Amino acid sequence: MEMSKIKILTNGFIKENPTLVLVLGTCPSLAVTTSIFNALGMGAATTFVLIMSNMLISMLKSVIPDKIRIPCYILVIATFVTIVDLIIQAYVPALSSSLGVFIPLIVVNCIVLGRAEAFAGKNSVFDSTLDGIGMGIGFTLAIFIIAFFRELLGSGALFGQNIIPFDGILIFVLAPGAFIVFGFTIAVVKWLQKTK
Amino acid sequence: MEYILMIIGAVLVNNIILAQFLGICPFLGVSNKISTALGMGAAVIFVMVLATLVTSIVNIYVLIPLNIVFLQTIAFILIIASLVQMVEIILKKISPTLYQALGIFLPLITTNCAVLGIAILVTQKFPTSILDSVIYTAAIAIGFTLAITIFAGIREQMDLVSIPKGMKGVPIALITAGILSLAFMGFAGLV
Numbered sequence: 001m002e003m004s005k006i007k008i009l010t011n012g013f014i015k016e017n018p019t020l021v022l023v024l025g026t027c028p029s030l031a032v033t034t035s036i037f038n039a040l041g042m043g044a045a046t047t048f049v050l051i052m053s054n055m056l057i058s059m060l061k062s063v064i065p066d067k068i069r070i071p072c073y074i075l076v077i078a079t080f081v082t083i084v085d086l087i088i089q090a091y092v093p094a095l096s097s098s099l100g101v102f103i104p105l106i107v108v109n110c111i112v113l114g115r116a117e118a119f120a121g122k123n124s125v126f127d128s129t130l131d132g133i134g135m136g137i138g139f140t141l142a143i144f145i146i147a148f149f150r151e152l153l154g155s156g157a158l159f160g161q162n163i164i165p166f167d168g169i170l171i172f173v174l175a176p177g178a179f180i181v182f183g184f185t186i187a188v189v190k191w192l193q194k195t196k
Numbered sequence: 197m198e199y200i201l202m203i204i205g206a207v208l209v210n211n212i213i214l215a216q217f218l219g220i221c222p223f224l225g226v227s228n229k230i231s232t233a234l235g236m237g238a239a240v241i242f243v244m245v246l247a248t249l250v251t252s253i254v255n256i257y258v259l260i261p262l263n264i265v266f267l268q269t270i271a272f273i274l275i276i277a278s279l280v281q282m283v284e285i286i287l288k289k290i291s292p293t294l295y296q297a298l299g300i301f302l303p304l305i306t307t308n309c310a311v312l313g314i315a316i317l318v319t320q321k322f323p324t325s326i327l328d329s330v331i332y333t334a335a336i337a338i339g340f341t342l343a344i345t346i347f348a349g350i351r352e353q354m355d356l357v358s359i360p361k362g363m364k365g366v367p368i369a370l371i372t373a374g375i376l377s378l379a380f381m382g383f384a385g386l387v
Contacts, residue, residue, distance in 0.1 A: 023366050026224065027309050031217035071277060078270040086266060101316050104269040108309040110221060175215050176381065179374030187367035194362075 009130045012138035018111040019142035020189045025111040028102050029143050030178040036159050039147035040140065041095040042102065045084045047136025049106050052080045054120040054132035061121050073116040074107065081106045111139060142185075149181050199331060205387040206335035212310055213343045214377040219310030223344055224369055226301070233348035237341025239301040241334065243283065244311050247276050248333040251315040252326050272315050280305055310340060347376060 018024050025046075032042040053076050057064075064072045085103045089096045096103065106112065115135055120128040151157055154172035156164040171177045210216060213223050219240070226236045251272050259265050284302045287295040305311060314336055318329040350372055359368050 023224070024221075026220040027217050030220060071274075074273055074277060075270070078273050082266065082269050085269065101313055101320075104316055105218075105309045105313055107269055107273050108312050171378070174381065175217070176374040176378040178217070179370045179377055183363075183367040183370030183374065186370065187362050190367070191362045 005127070005130060008127055009134045012131070012134035012136075013141065014138070014189075017138045017142055017189070018114070018135050019139055020186055021193075022114075023186070024114055025109045025139065026182075027105065028109060029146060030175075030182060031102055032099055033143050033147040033150050033178060033181075034154070034173050035098075035151050036144065036147045038095070038098050039143040041088075041092070042099055043136070043140025043143055045088065045099075045103060046106055046109060046112070046139055047133070048084055049077065049080045050112055050115060050136045050139075051129060051132035053077045053112060054115055054128040055125060056080075057116045057120040058123060058125045058128035064121075069121065070113075070117070073113060073121075077112050077116070078107045111135060146178075146181050146185055149185075150177055153177070153181075201387050202328075202332060203335040203338075206332055207339040207342060208380065208383040209385075209387050211339045211343055211380050212314070212336050213340060214373070214380045216313075218313040219308055219340055222304060222308055222310075223347065223373070224366065226304070227344055227348040227351055227369075230345060230348045230352060233344045234341070235297055236301045236304075237337075237344055239298040239305060240308070240310065240340050241337040242298065243276075243280060243302070243305050244314060244337040244340075245330060245334050246283065247279055247311050248315050248318055249326070249330050250279060251275055252318060252322075252329040255319050256324065256326065268316065268319070269312075272312055276311055276315065310336075343376070343380075347373065350376070 012018060014021075016022060019026070019029050028042055028046070032038045053073070056076050057073055060072075060076075081104060084106070085096075088099075088103060115131060119131045123131070148158070150172050152164075153169055154174075154177060155168040156162055156166045157168075169177075172181065206212075212218050213220065222236055222240070227233050254271060254275060255265075255268065259268060259271065280302055284295075287298065287302075314333055318332055322328040322332065351369065354368070354372070363371075
């Protein structure tokens with residue numbers, strides 16, 4: 001693989017991380033990060049939608065008229081979200097009930113539409129797929145980090161297994177903890193980027 | 197009485213932003229000034245009530261009878277997107293003053309997950325009643341306006357204080373929102 005392809009793939013990991021650097025898709029990053037299991041499930045669902053919609057949109061880019069491209073993109077994304085939603089309902093009902101409304105809400109996750117508009121609408125199918133994979137991994141990584149600290153501090157557990165013998169600080173599992181952990185994570189990423 | 201409790205619950209106890217995490221993007225994006233926050237709030241109330249009205253009618257009279265509820269996400273997002281576009285065109289023609297006040301916020305609302313989120317949530321919460329759905333949505337939208345206005349007030353004050361370099365911008369805004377959310381938790385148990 002050439003250098004530039006690797007760059008497209010790794011761009012979303014840290015340098016242009018959709019959640020921590022561009023601060024897009026904030027709603028799921030706050031809502032589903034109560035446990036690592038939920039965060040990874042959400043990350044996988046969003047990654048699938050990102051890859052598939054990026055791929056299909058870049059295939060169709062010469063067919064879609066420029067003026068109505070946004071509704072077309074939304075329709076493509078909504079179709080893949082429905083597929084993911086039905087698959088999760090059928091095979092992982094526990095995940096479906098804990099993520100709830102946030103699975104259909106992948107449609108309005110700005111990351112997916114943002115990548116369609118900024119990347120997939122202009123680049124080749126292969127590059128767009130790579131971009132989808134990279135951004136999906138970046139998003140998953142970000143919500144994994146937030147969920148890691150919330151689950152550890154909030155219940156003293158990781159992956160549902162108690163690892164430290166304390167009850168945890170309840171506030172980190174509740175709503176305020178989500179905002180605070182997310183805020184500090186972004187601050188740390190900003191600081192890391194500056195010192196590099 | 198039932199409705200009063202439902203409204204208090206939706207505005208304060210289950211505040212859409214601070215407890216349910218919907219509509220965070222506009223909450224962070226357009227909360228620099230109280231006046232813009234109020235404008236955004238008004239636009240959200242308007243669009244959300246209208247969107248829920250249409251989506252719950254479609255859900256009850258089209259999707260459920262035809263047994264195609266699995267198309268809900270696709271149907272609702274298309275309805276919301278075209279509704280926002282239509283409202284924009286009608287407002288421009290009928291009331292230029294209102295259009296000037298709300299106009300710039302309308303395109304932003306299509307991607308506001310609060311609108312789609314609440315449209316889906318009310319179909320689960322009130323599967324048969326359109327009136328209940330609309331009242332609940334109005335209360336939720338008022339809660340959105342309340343939270344974003346309070347937050348804008350705090351951020352206006354925050355411009356005047358010195359904040360550590362790394363915390364400037366989004367991080368401090370999120371931590372402030374966390375503290376605000378903590379304050380709203382005090383309402384838990386009210387209803």
